[in-house]
Amino acid sequence: xxxxxxxxVGVLALQGAFREHVAALERLGAATxxxxxxKDLDGIDAMVIPGGESTTMGKLxxxxxxxxxxxxxxxxxxxxxxxxxxxxxxxxxxEGSAQPRLGVLDATVRRNAFGRQVDSFEADLHIPExxxxxxxxxxxxxxxxxxxxxGVKALARVEMDGAERAVAVREGRILAxxxxxxxxxxTRFHRYFLDICKGAV
Amino acid sequence: MKKGEHGERGTIRLxxxxxxxxxxxxxxxxxxxEQAKIAEEAGACAVMALERxxxxxxxxxxxxxxxxxxxxxxxxxxxxxxxxAKARIGHFVEAHILEALGVDYIDESEVLTPADDxxxxxxxxxxxxxxxxxxxxGEALRRIGEGxxxxxxxxxxxxxxxxxxxxxxxxxxxxxxxxCAIREDEVPNFAKEIDAPLELxxxxxxxxxxxxxxxxxGGIATPADAALMxxxxxxxxxxxxxxxxxxxxxxxxxxxxxAVTNYKDYKLLAEISCDLGEPMVGxxxxxxxxxxxxxxxxx
Numbered sequence: 001x002x003x004x005x006x007x008x009v010g011v012l013a014l015q016g017a018f019r020e021h022v023a024a025l026e027r028l029g030a031a032t033x034x035x036x037x038x039k040d041l042d043g044i045d046a047m048v049i050p051g052g053e054s055t056t057m058g059k060l061x062x063x064x065x066x067x068x069x070x071x072x073x074x075x076x077x078x079x080x081x082x083x084x085x086x087x088x089x090x091x092x093x094x095e096g097s098a099q100p101r102l103g104v105l106d107a108t109v110r111r112n113a114f115g116r117q118v119d120s121f122e123a124d125l126h127i128p129e130x131x132x133x134x135x136x137x138x139x140x141x142x143x144x145x146x147x148x149x150x151g152v153k154a155l156a157r158v159e160m161d162g163a164e165r166a167v168a169v170r171e172g173r174i175l176a177x178x179x180x181x182x183x184x185x186x187t188r189f190h191r192y193f194l195d196i197c198k199g200a201v
Numbered sequence: 202m203k204k205g206e207h208g209e210r211g212t213i214r215l216x217x218x219x220x221x222x223x224x225x226x227x228x229x230x231x232x233x234x235e236q237a238k239i240a241e242e243a244g245a246c247a248v249m250a251l252e253r254x255x256x257x258x259x260x261x262x263x264x265x266x267x268x269x270x271x272x273x274x275x276x277x278x279x280x281x282x283x284x285x286a287k288a289r290i291g292h293f294v295e296a297h298i299l300e301a302l303g304v305d306y307i308d309e310s311e312v313l314t315p316a317d318d319x320x321x322x323x324x325x326x327x328x329x330x331x332x333x334x335x336x337x338x339g340e341a342l343r344r345i346g347e348g349x350x351x352x353x354x355x356x357x358x359x360x361x362x363x364x365x366x367x368x369x370x371x372x373x374x375x376x377x378x379x380x381c382a383i384r385e386d387e388v389p390n391f392a393k394e395i396d397a398p399l400e401l402x403x404x405x406x407x408x409x410x411x412x413x414x415x416x417x418x419g420g421i422a423t424p425a426d427a428a429l430m431x432x433x434x435x436x437x438x439x440x441x442x443x444x445x446x447x448x449x450x451x452x453x454x455x456x457x458x459x460a461v462t463n464y465k466d467y468k469l470l471a472e473i474s475c476d477l478g479e480p481m482v483g484x485x486x487x488x489x490x491x492x493x494x495x496x497x498x499x500x
Contacts, residue, residue: 017218018225020221036462036463052223053226053282053283055281055282056226059458060459111281117219120215121207121208121210122214141219183214183218
């Protein structure tokens with residue numbers, strides 16, 4: 001792992017659980033900046049899109065003029081990690097919805113795939129990239145990935161209606177999870193993202 | 202806690218976690234599917250499904266109860282964002298009915314007429330999470346001690362007057378600062394004085410904040426009101442009558458959503474506050490007789 005440059009990670013702070021992502025990244029020694037306006041994009045090396053409401057964040061990204069410049073930065077190679085609503089915003093196709101999105105991840109997502117809040121759940125996931133120890137995962141009105149393009153790798157899956165559905169994926173420097181690592185003390189997923197930022201994995 | 206198909210359901214982390222996802226957002230009162238769509242399109246992070254908004258409940262008088270389930274169901278069908286609904290204080294059967302309907306959050310609310318004069322709902326018994334109102338730290342911690350996963354100020358609902366929400370928010374924040382500043386051996390007496398569970402007082406003292414998300418509610422009518430509550434330290438806002446009792450609900454809703462995100466940018470706040478149409482008509486608190494103040498309900 002190279003150590004020359006500590007990346008400045010922007011955390012989209014329009015709405016949702018951005019504070020928890022900032023805390024997780026800072027526990028790992030990363031520099032962070034809350035992104036609320038277009039000018040906040042200047043100088044950041046990577047971006048985290050937190051959980052929250054994807055329709056709210058999508059609307060604010062458009063209203064505040066951040067959507068297009070952010071998409072251009074990601075298409076230009078800036079690493080990005082989205083959890084839950086962040087995953088939805090990254091996906092190219094959202095089942096049954098025309099809501100605004102970045103659409104940079106070659107995948108189709110289903111929102112609220114497990115049902116309503118009473119169906120939200122916690123489970124331990126096996127994620128080979130993070131080592132043998134299972135990862136505690138918090139799924140809150142969570143989405144799942146229904147299908148992906150050839151360049152997308154599934155990092156973790158959950159069985160649903162008799163099929164294995166991806167709940168963590170990576171396509172190059174784009175990383176996305178259905179669940180919320182920022183709500184647990186386990187920082188291995190954020191470490192994995194920082195390693196992607198540094199070109200280490 | 203229940204074992205579901207995929208894992209543990211109804212855990213504290215899932216209940217408080219959904220509230221974490223609502224932070225920095227606006228939860229809007231709606232009474233019809235059309236209003237719910239307007240709220241979602243304006244960027245609401247959740248809606249509160251009601252039969253009548255607080256201003257109309259106040260005007261109608263009489264006993265206010267849980268909404269007709271068909272209204273809640275119709276609203277759940279048209280939006281993809283979380284749907285909340287209100288149950289009367291202490292009315293655990295109304296709450297179980299709302300849980301059976303599949304609402305995402307229950308507000309055990311003083312806006313409705315209390316059903317029990319001694320006991321709030323035992324909220325730990327439910328898979329669905331609860332939000333409750335408070336006027337001070339003791340009340341907030343009593344509700345959390347009963348299982349509330351999210352707290353809001355009571356304010357004075359249906360007035361379009363932000364003064365009570367400000368008072369309750371400042372009171373909570375003042376008492377948290379006080380709890381953090383006193384000597385360790387003074388904490389038990391502090392807990393006794395504010396009538397709060399001692400173990401929760403130690404948690405607040407350690408974290409310097411409430412252990413759950415805290416929203417502002419009760420009288421917020423303008424983008425400036427919303428930004429004020431955010432600057433006072435709230436995590437987000439509920440807007441009740443303020444939107445659909447105003448002249449141009451869609452525009453006002455959108456402006457309040459932006460104000461909650463960029464609550465310190467006065468140039469932007471000036472821009473989005475322009476030409477919003479008529480705000481709801483406000484009520485001066487001193488003109489409301491003591492027994493008609495909703496904030497006095499619950500304890």
